[in-house]
Amino acid sequence: MHLPYPSQGTLPTAQRHAARPRANLQTGRRWACALLGGLLGLSGLGMTTPLRAEAAASEHVVLVSIDGWAHHYWEDPKCHMPTIKALAAKGAVAKRMQCSFPTVTWTNHTTLVTGVHPGKHGVLANDYWDRAQWKKIPLIPDPIFNKEEIVKSPTIYDVVKQAGGVTAAVIWPASRGASTLDWTVPDVFDQALFEKYSTPQLLAEAKALGIPYEKQMEWCKLGNPGKAPRDYLYSQLAQHLLKTKKPRFLALHLVSLDSFEHAHGRQVPEAYWAANDSDNRVADLMRACAEAGILEKTTFVITTDHGFISYDKVINPNVTLRGMGLQKTTLGRSLDRSSRVFAMGQGGACMVYVLDEANKTQILKDITPRLAELEGVETVVPSQEFASKLGHLTAAQDPREPDLVLSAADGYTFGDSLSDTQVISRQEGVKGAHGYLQSHPHMHGCFVISGAGIKAGAKLGDINNVDVAPTMARLLGLQMPASDGRVLSEALEQP
Ligand SMILES: [Zn+2]
Numbered sequence: 005m006h007l008p009y010p011s012q013g014t015l016p017t018a019q020r021h022a023a024r025p026r027a028n029l030q031t032g033r034r035w036a037c038a039l040l041g042g043l044l045g046l047s048g049l050g051m052t053t054p055l056r057a058e059a060a061a062s063e064h065v066v067l068v069s070i071d072g073w074a075h076h077y078w079e080d081p082k083c084h085m086p087t088i089k090a091l092a093a094k095g096a097v098a099k100r101m102q103c104s105f106p107t108v109t110w111t112n113h114t115t116l117v118t119g120v121h122p123g124k125h126g127v128l129a130n131d132y133w134d135r136a137q138w139k140k141i142p143l144i145p146d147p148i149f150n151k152e153e154i155v156k157s158p159t160i161y162d163v164v165k166q167a168g169g170v171t172a173a174v175i176w177p178a179s180r181g182a183s184t185l186d187w188t189v190p191d192v193f194d195q196a197l198f199e200k201y202s203t204p205q206l207l208a209e210a211k212a213l214g215i216p217y218e219k220q221m222e223w224c225k226l227g228n229p230g231k232a233p234r235d236y237l238y239s240q241l242a243q244h245l246l247k248t249k250k251p252r253f254l255a256l257h258l259v260s261l262d263s264f265e266h267a268h269g270r271q272v273p274e275a276y277w278a279a280n281d282s283d284n285r286v287a288d289l290m291r292a293c294a295e296a297g298i299l300e301k302t303t304f305v306i307t308t309d310h311g312f313i314s315y316d317k318v319i320n321p322n323v324t325l326r327g328m329g330l331q332k333t334t335l336g337r338s339l340d341r342s343s344r345v346f347a348m349g350q351g352g353a354c355m356v357y358v359l360d361e362a363n364k365t366q367i368l369k370d371i372t373p374r375l376a377e378l379e380g381v382e383t384v385v386p387s388q389e390f391a392s393k394l395g396h397l398t399a400a401q402d403p404r405e406p407d408l409v410l411s412a413a414d415g416y417t418f419g420d421s422l423s424d425t426q427v428i429s430r431q432e433g434v435k436g437a438h439g440y441l442q443s444h445p446h447m448h449g450c451f452v453i454s455g456a457g458i459k460a461g462a463k464l465g466d467i468n469n470v471d472v473a474p475t476m477a478r479l480l481g482l483q484m485p486a487s488d489g490r491v492l493s494e495a496l497e498q499p
Contacts, residue, residue, distance in 0.1 A: 062457040063302070068289065068304070069116065072436075075449055078450050083279050088306050091286075091454035095454025096492075098450070098451035098452075102447075103115070106355075107441075111129055118155065119471070127177075129355065133355070134404070146178065151179050163477055169252030172185065172245045175259075187206050198220045206241070215240045217237065228264060235259060238285075242288075266435060269436045286304070306454075310449060313436065317428055320420075321418065328371065353439040354420075355409060375408070379416075411440050459494075471491070475489075475492045
């Protein structure tokens with residue numbers, strides 16, 4: 005069976021994006037085939053008719069993700085963020101927002117726009133192990149696949165576009181080449197890819213205005229010193245779109261807070277600075293809406309993809325697996341083909357792939373207790389519990405899924421370098437990580453919704469990030485009936 009990707013052929017075709025390389029299509033088809041025969045089916049994907057709900061309470065929704073904006077910042081007096089706090093005072097704020105597992109960037113940005121758990125939307129982690137190609141395939145930062153190859157559920161911008169609305173996204177993860185984005189730049193590092201998958205007219209207008217998109221890769225290569233200029237650049241592009249295109253839906257991803265937390269840990273001076281810089285970027289967008297005359301008709305959704313933990317110890321499960329005779333490396337650099345297990349890190353989570361299919365059951369029996377007793381391993385999730393505990397499929401349903409999942413305790417993260425020799429290695433100084441089980445309290449994120457259609461002073465309690473997309477759809481008079489979440493009606497003026 006070889007089926008096309010779910011969205012292909014059912015959504016409007018953009019003329020501006022280059023065709024996908026054939027090899028990648030084939031790669032994706034393998035697991036698309038497995039998935040489509042599994043849980044997902046095709047319901048909700050062949051969107052030929054826009055789904056309208058009631059009268060729209062809002063004409064424009066602006067979704068901003070501040071990467072790594074953990075819930076503990078909200079009540080932290082050292083974290084100022086005056087613009088967003090003012091938005092919250094006039095709107096609604098969640099106590100905490102639970103994110104998706106693994107609590108990593110690509111997975112959770114996709115949940116925010118689809119409203120479904122990762123097993124359904126298909127962006128399973130920042131990377132996955134390809135059992136056939138015998139290598140780690142990066143999804144971050146969209147170096148290989150277009151959106152239609154990896155996102156298998158309708159997004160809010162698909163639905164808005166289907167209903168005739170103008171759509172825009174500025175470096176939104178897993179949106180590369182999306183045929184339903186009228187105006188976009190992708191979340192990629194490489195300059196050639198950035199320009200190839202950006203809307204040509206947007207780049208032409210940016211050039212005329214002196215918005216320096218040609219600096220994208222140079223600033224990416226700078227690492228953390230390039231993060232604030234990048235957020236400023238992306239905000240300039242988003243402001244231009246709000247002022248001149250007045251999109252019905254615009255999404256913006258801000259990158260600096262996450263990066264400073266990775267480098268220094270959570271709730272440190274660098275992170276407070278970055279959070280406040282992100283707040284300034286939100287103020288930029290509000291000014292642009294005011295200039296465009298749409299501020300009163302716009303709803304702002306300011307949220308995030310995951311929380312953060314500080315750590316100084318790294319768990320290396322591959323050292324244990326090698327000690328058990330289940331893994332061999334070539335010069336500590338590549339995984340020998342005789343290896344039977346590989347443990348792939350995702351920050352505070354570890355995805356364990358059993359590569360010896362014939363003996364998988366016995367190998368899992370052998371390794372599960374050994375990995376569970378490693379210092380710093382807090383939780384072990386067998387594949388029978390992937391659906392109920394993680395919102396994921398099993399490897400039998402999607403071979404990109406692992407066979408076992410580990411999650412670390414506070415203070416630890418996972419490594420997957422093949423050259424490590426110690427099961428636990430200590431870092432010099434403290435760093436930050438995410439990826440842990442979505443139930444870990446440090447992994448919860450912030451969520452603020454304010455503006456058109458939102459009740460002032462509403463308190464939302466604990467919410468889930470699958471609730472965000474259907475709520476945005478409802479505000480725009482649309483529906484996302486396949487969502488795993490609910491409309492946050494307690495925040496709406498007209499529930
Ligand atoms: Zn992130």
